[in-house]
Amino acid sequence: MSTHTTPNRRRIAGAAAAVVVAGLGAVAGGAAPASAGSCTGEWCGGLSNASNSARSIGYTLQWRTSSNPTIDGYVAKGQTKGGRGSGYDIDGMYIPSGCVGSPTYGGSIAYTPGWWKIADASTFAITLYC
Numbered sequence: 001m002s003t004h005t006t007p008n009r010r011r012i013a014g015a016a017a018a019v020v021v022a023g024l025g026a027v028a029g030g031a032a033p034a035s036a037g038s039c040t041g042e043w044c045g046g047l048s049n050a051s052n053s054a055r056s057i058g059y060t061l062q063w064r065t066s067s068n069p070t071i072d073g074y075v076a077k078g079q080t081k082g083g084r085g086s087g088y089d090i091d092g093m094y095i096p097s098g099c100v101g102s103p104t105y106g107g108s109i110a111y112t113p114g115w116w117k118i119a120d121a122s123t124f125a126i127t128l129y130c
Contacts, residue, residue: 037061037072039082039089039120046083046123047090049075050104054130057101058094060115069094069115083123092117099130 039045049057056076060069069092075081082090093116095101101111104125111126118124 037089039087042084043120044082044084044086044088045090045118045120046080046086046088047075047093047118048080048083048104048123048125049077050125050127051078053077053126053128054099055096055128057126057128058096059090059118060092060094061089063091063117080123084121089120090118093124093126095128096130099128101126101128103127 047057047059056074058071058074059081061072063069071094073081082088093101093111095111095113095116097113099113101116103109104127116124
């Protein structure tokens with residue numbers, strides 16, 4: 001082995017180690033989280049409020065498990081916010097006291113008052129009865 005190739009091998013080994021360490025940081029959570037309310041492609045949660053709903057439905061852009069989410073806005077009757085391909089991510093909806101939410105397109109689920117999580121790539125279509 002010549003001394004001429006040793007420095008090159010050290011540089012290549014050092015660069016390879018840096019790439020591996022950078023990759024491990026990204027896998028271990030070193031990448032910055034997306035900002036609240038933003039999403040890409042199909043991974044956007046959405047909320048659709050039926051035109052015959054009793055009132056607007058509150059939503060949150062940042063789901064919290066340690067405390068109640070905050071209402072970041074409202075989806076008016078007959079409107080949709082967020083959803084697949086929109087670039088806007090709704091993380092949860094709030095059903096107010098005295099109301100019940102029902103899936104607009106049928107189903108036996110009754111969304112009772114309180115917060116409900118909206119999963120990524122899902123759009124909840126709700127009719128609100130109060």
